[in-house]
Amino acid sequence: MQTATHDSTTAANGWIACLTYKSVATASPGAGDLQSLVTKARARNRRLGITGMLAFENGCFFQTLEGPPAQLDLLWSSIKQDTRHSHIDILSEHVVTSRLFSEWDLLIDERFLDVPAARSPTPPAVAEHIARIVALALDGDDIRLNALIAGFADEGWTGDAVVSLLIEPAARALGDVWMEDACSAIELTIALSMLQLAGHAVRYAPASEMIRKSRYTIMLATAPGESHMLGTSLLADQFTDAGWKVEMAFPESEQALLNQLGAQQPDAMDIGLSDALPRQHALIDLRSAIAHSRLAALGRPTILSVGGRLFADAAASAASVGADYARKGIAGSAIPIAELVRQNRQRQP
Incomplete structure (x- = not known):
């Protein structure tokens, strides 16, 4: 996954168009086909200021796209003509004041892929944040942990990014600590409770x-x-x-x-x-x-x-x-x- 900055591509009135659709693949894509699709889509999305997510399951594509209305219209015209899928069904089309996937040119949801995919290595800066969260949770330092999690939102992190890149990996890291006999079951439960309370500072995009x-x-x-x-x-x-x-x-x-x-x-x-x-x-x-x-x-x-x-x-x-x-x-x-x-x-x- 690659990050990108999109502030300069937001529409002048501050609104972001958002479109979600599903479609049926006209042929079964292999691992190379899917990788090629994602690589090209990320480059295209970055150029247009588009963010979003793509899933593939049982021969069907499911995608959410968001960006400036004019650029999204241009991209949608191209997607509708793509012969790699058919039976396109628009599930949601609306405008919002902020992006749901602001950190990602294209977030590919690998749970839907029919081929195994290697996990992307955690960036060093993110790994440091996770380690800090784990340490504070095990120390029972709820004040500093709450402030740390809330601070990410103040820095512009989306709710989904905080949860998927920090809170969930921290929970798994806490589990690893317990499985290594480096903490007790009670300490693990308390640490997860600390993480749970801190996570309530996370807010999500408005409803469709x-x-x-x-x-x-x-x-x-x-x-x-x-x-x-x-x-x-x-x-x-x-x-x-x-x-x-x-x-x-x-x-x-x-x-x-x-x-x-x-x-x-x-x-x-x-x-x-x-x-x-x-x-x-x-x-x-x-x-x-x-x-x-x-x-x-x-x-x-x-x-x-x-x-x-x-x-x-x-x-x-x-x-x-x-x-x-x-x-x-x-x-x-x-x-x-x-x-x-x-x-x-x-x-x-």
């Missing part, structure tokens, strides 16, 4: 018009008995800022989860495992919870997503536990889950 009008609802739950709730808590901030109605659940048992799901009947439910530890042993119980959740939501079919370090590390997939979607992380989850909800509503009589 589509989500605001649709009044989507989501239940954000930790996996039954899961003691780490960092991801679920930060998801609540993201989905609330994105215009969703949010309910929270921290069930001690599968039955408690099913009772709340049956009572709420939301459009979607996300079940989160630990963002610090892999939790491979939790897969069997998670698979059971999802299977029974589908039965509990028969009256109003619910989109079921899962998340946590287990899925971020690509150690499992949504299909392995019967979910509709597996989050690679916290940032940006509202957009693909909203699309799944939209499709689900269209299928209902």
